Amino acid sequence: MSTFSLDPGEDQLAVRDWLHGFAADVMRPAAAEWDEREETPWPIIQEAARIGIYTPDFYAQQYFDPSGVGIPIAMEELFWGDAGLGLAIVGTTLAAVAVLANGTDEQIGTWAPQMFGTPDDVKVAAFCSSEPDAGSDVSALRTRAVYDQAKDEWVLNGTKTWATNGGIAAVHVVVATVDPALGARGQASFVVPPATPGLSQGQKFKKHGIRASHTAEVVLDGVRVPGHCLLGGKEKLDARLARAREQAVQGGAAAAGPGSRAKGTNAAMATFEASRPAVGAQAIGIARAAYEVALDYAKTRVQFGRPIIDNQGVAFTLADMKTRIDAARLLVWRASWMAANNQPFTSAEGSMSKLYAGETAKWVTAQAMQILGGNGYTREYPVERMHRDSAIYSVFEGTSEIQRLVIARSISGLPIR
Numbered sequence: 001m002s003t004f005s006l007d008p009g010e011d012q013l014a015v016r017d018w019l020h021g022f023a024a025d026v027m028r029p030a031a032a033e034w035d036e037r038e039e040t041p042w043p044i045i046q047e048a049a050r051i052g053i054y055t056p057d058f059y060a061q062q063y064f065d066p067s068g069v070g071i072p073i074a075m076e077e078l079f080w081g082d083a084g085l086g087l088a089i090v091g092t093t094l095a096a097v098a099v100l101a102n103g104t105d106e107q108i109g110t111w112a113p114q115m116f117g118t119p120d121d122v123k124v125a126a127f128c129s130s131e132p133d134a135g136s137d138v139s140a141l142r143t144r145a146v147y148d149q150a151k152d153e154w155v156l157n158g159t160k161t162w163a164t165n166g167g168i169a170a171v172h173v174v175v176a177t178v179d180p181a182l183g184a185r186g187q188a189s190f191v192v193p194p195a196t197p198g199l200s201q202g203q204k205f206k207k208h209g210i211r212a213s214h215t216a217e218v219v220l221d222g223v224r225v226p227g228h229c230l231l232g233g234k235e236k237l238d239a240r241l242a243r244a245r246e247q248a249v250q251g252g253a254a255a256a257g258p259g260s261r262a263k264g265t266n267a268a269m270a271t272f273e274a275s276r277p278a279v280g281a282q283a284i285g286i287a288r289a290a291y292e293v294a295l296d297y298a299k300t301r302v303q304f305g306r307p308i309i310d311n312q313g314v315a316f317t318l319a320d321m322k323t324r325i326d327a328a329r330l331l332v333w334r335a336s337w338m339a340a341n342n343q344p345f346t347s348a349e350g351s352m353s354k355l356y357a358g359e360t361a362k363w364v365t366a367q368a369m370q371i372l373g374g375n376g377y378t379r380e381y382p383v384e385r386m387h388r389d390s391a392i393y394s395v396f397e398g399t400s401e402i403q404r405l406v407i408a409r410s411i412s413g414l415p416i417r
């Protein structure tokens with residue numbers, strides 16, 4: 001087990017500086033343009049691939065860093081550069097983590113490279129769990145997976161929504177229900193390989209923020225995937241379903257509502273648990289970026305004959321902004337270290353980190369806009385975009401209310417509703 005440390009090692013600091021350079025030189029100058037275009041920034045993803053930031057190896061290296069801070073440091077720097085472009089670059093990792101969390105070594109080796117493509121032919125991947133009637137309540141998924149034993153194929157039918165990279169991805173990872181009677185415990189994750197017939201993109205959403213990241217519906221109409229596309233394999237699934245059925249008979253597995261989430265007892269939740277602190281780190285990147293703009297502005301903007309930071313009303317706000325950002329980072333690093341060192345999340349520390357970092361990003365970016373006055377309200381300055389981008393951090397990867405529910409249940413041991 002590695003000791004928890006607030007002092008990143010030389011390797012992590014080198015990665016941080018390298019990513020900071022990419023964020024400052026490549027992402028920042030392109031951020032406003034791609035926000036306006038609301039399109040996937042393929043040239044930026046390609047550049048990230050060319051220099052080695054967009055590769056399975058890079059993320060695997062950070063993911064398996066025993067200090068736990070490799071991923072949060074990487075996320076913070078990229079999202080300091082820009083959140084829309086950042087998500088366009090790292091959106092693939094949500095699907096990759098699903099394969100990593102639920103797949104066999106062979107499945108990881110097969111699918112991870114196809115998710116990223118090559119620098120000359122970059123690809124993206126999508127993780128499809130949410131549905132029109134199953135957002136926070138993941139146990140309500142309706143997408144069905146039925147096994148065709150004669151052909152050793154799974155047949156997927158349903159409609160997914162809000163999928164980052166949905167429809168434009170080479171590889172889609174789809175969470176579907178195999179046994180609806182078991183709720184979340186009856187679900188499994190499937191890889192849908194590139195160009196599989198029956199998978200199509202539905203509506204592409206026009207969003208408030210992170211507009212360079214593609215978000216769309218994914219329609220699955222009689223999609224057939226080979227048996228080996230079931231993550232973890234059929235034997236493991238059959239054993240898991242048998243256990244769940246047994247517990248259901250004994251009355252122990254009543255409908256798996258949001259309470260089961262803290263324990264990550266199903267495929268979708270295993271993915272969310274692994275990625276929550278990383279998502280918190282993205283929010284911190286946005287907050288830090290907005291804070292820096294506001295601090296500079298407050299030192300140079302003169303009103304009533306003195307810089308506006310000379311007023312406690314402004315200076316104290318900046319002090320609170322910095323304090324909350326640092327507190328959020330501590331929570332994120334702690335949770336990431338715990339995850340990397342297999343420490344039990346007895347108080348839902350992963351959810352705590354995402355909750356606090358997400359809310360901090362929304363609050364800090366709002367304060368930054370206020371400190372910039374009229375300029376903060378325009379697209380001439382980046383804080384307006386940062387504020388729009390930050391708003392997603394209390395919604396995706398579990399809303400703030402769901403994080404509170406998970407924490408409350410975890411600390412009380414009670415089925416809080």
Ligand SMILES: Cc1cc2nc3c(=O)[nH]c(=O)nc-3n(C[C@H](O)[C@H](O)[C@H](O)COP(=O)(O)OP(=O)(O)OC[C@H]3O[C@@H](n4cnc5c(N)ncnc54)[C@H](O)[C@@H]3O)c2cc1C
Pocket residue numbers: 094126127128129130132134135136137161162163164165207215258392395396397398399400401402405417
């Ligand atoms: C830009 C974007 C990208 C996304 N990317 C992906 C992706 O790649 N893959 C994917 O699968 N999903 C993705 N999502 C979906 C996202 O995870 C869901 O939007 C989120 O889980 C909330 O679900 P919902 O939108 O259906 O809201 P609902 O679940 O309908 O919630 C509506 C409101 O009710 C509150 N609420 C619900 N239940 C409770 C409760 N028990 N107690 C208290 N309050 C409650 C919620 O907190 C929220 O405020 C994305 C969403 C967006 C907007």
